[in-house]
Amino acid sequence: MHHAPYEFYGYRVACTAPEDARAVVTRLFGAPLAADTAPWPGAPTVALTVEVTETAPAPTAAPPYFPPHWDTDDRVVIDTGGSTATIEPARRAIHLTLSRADLDDPIVWGRWLVEKAFLVLTLRSDHHYGLHAGALSVGGRSALVTADSGVGKSTFTAWGLLSGAHFAGEDAMMRHVDDPEGRFWGYPRVAYLDPELVRSRPELTGARTAPVPARDKHRLEWPAAFEGRLRPAVRPQALLVLTREHRQTRPVSVTDALELCRSDFAAGKHDPAVLARVEDDLTRQLHGMAVLEFGLGPDLDDNHARLTALLDA
Structure with missing residues (x-):
């Protein structure tokens, strides 16, 4: 299991991911931050956990730009058919479940899941826009x-x-x-x-x-x-x-x-x-x-x- 802090949109990201998703994490974030550092003093931390499953993906289709009730639900789920991002805005937590078949698809884990998850977190926050x-x-x-x-x-x-x-x-x-x-x-x-x-x-x-x-x-x-x-x-x-x-x-x-x-x-x-x-x-x-x-x-x-x-x- 890989544990490291990263920066994304000015957040400190505490990332936990299995070794078979490490290439995805590197492509998303680049080099990790030094231990116990933050992008800026007081930067909030987002907990990102990644798991890889054997779920077979559905035919690739773009999910809605925003999932239903993204701005009110306690848990917001972005579902691409085989992979999901579950966002808990109050906890600043994202759980990314990646189908093994999607590990080589940056549209799924990049554009549709992680990038959108951080956008939802920001728009839902009282201290960010x-x-x-x-x-x-x-x-x-x-x-x-x-x-x-x-x-x-x-x-x-x-x-x-x-x-x-x-x-x-x-x-x-x-x-x-x-x-x-x-x-x-x-x-x-x-x-x-x-x-x-x-x-x-x-x-x-x-x-x-x-x-x-x-x-x-x-x-x-x-x-x-x-x-x-x-x-x-x-x-x-x-x-x-x-x-x-x-x-x-x-x-x-x-x-x-x-x-x-x-x-x-x-x-x-x-x-x-x-x-x-x-x-x-x-x-x-x-x-x-x-x-x-x-x-x-x-x-x-x-x-x-x-x-x-x-x-x-």
């Missing part, structure tokens, strides 16, 4: 990047990493209200990208990828050559709202930005006092940033050059 955003850093200055689905957020952030930026994630960024540094925490080890983009970049040859069923994206695990530019968190100086409606950079008021993000930070928050607390926290964070609508053009290099110039200003 999430944003549908990625994050990049250039020259020591960072930007959160958000957009409606399909605008190109994943491509924009991945292209930044491929162009030399530091990368903290491309789809979800988590805020721990008790983290005094004002950081947003991501999952930088993977990206969900157009397979044509992946095939077009020689530095991604041989990277581990897996197609996402019913989606035009592949789950890509960044090769080891990128390890030095993968960052678990950023303290952003800007929030960029990507659009294809124009190719300009326009200021956005904090009030408008809050409304754009409301469905993200309010998810799972049924207590008005909790919702007010997370909204106040995000308001404070946004007041310390440049909040901008960023119009994308067809030239990816030009978009990245504009980002660099904006963060250098």
Whole structure:
């Protein structure tokens, strides 16, 4: 049995897993934390236990984006047909049951189970919230990047990493209200990208990828050559709202930005006092940033050059 602490979305993860799941754990988390350390002082610990069963998986099909009653039940179960994640938000506990046949399927244990389980924990918490955003850093200055689905957020952030930026994630960024540094925490080890983009970049040859069923994206695990530019968190100086409606950079008021993000930070928050607390926290964070609508053009290099110039200003 393998026991080690890891970091995921800014949580300290106390992981217990059998040896035959150790490769899955390494691909999910990377190197373990040093003993008795945490990602940040006061970081909460999530207990993750993994077991491997001989259950035969059902034909692969995407589970619902959120399982029924995910925001109210004491135990939330994500079921892929052969493997499951059982989440107990009050205990900050996740039990992952993996079919042996799913050990080589990162869509099952990555996208559908572990990544979603940590999202549920964050959205259910009174002291955490999430944003549908990625994050990049250039020259020591960072930007959160958000957009409606399909605008190109994943491509924009991945292209930044491929162009030399530091990368903290491309789809979800988590805020721990008790983290005094004002950081947003991501999952930088993977990206969900157009397979044509992946095939077009020689530095991604041989990277581990897996197609996402019913989606035009592949789950890509960044090769080891990128390890030095993968960052678990950023303290952003800007929030960029990507659009294809124009190719300009326009200021956005904090009030408008809050409304754009409301469905993200309010998810799972049924207590008005909790919702007010997370909204106040995000308001404070946004007041310390440049909040901008960023119009994308067809030239990816030009978009990245504009980002660099904006963060250098």
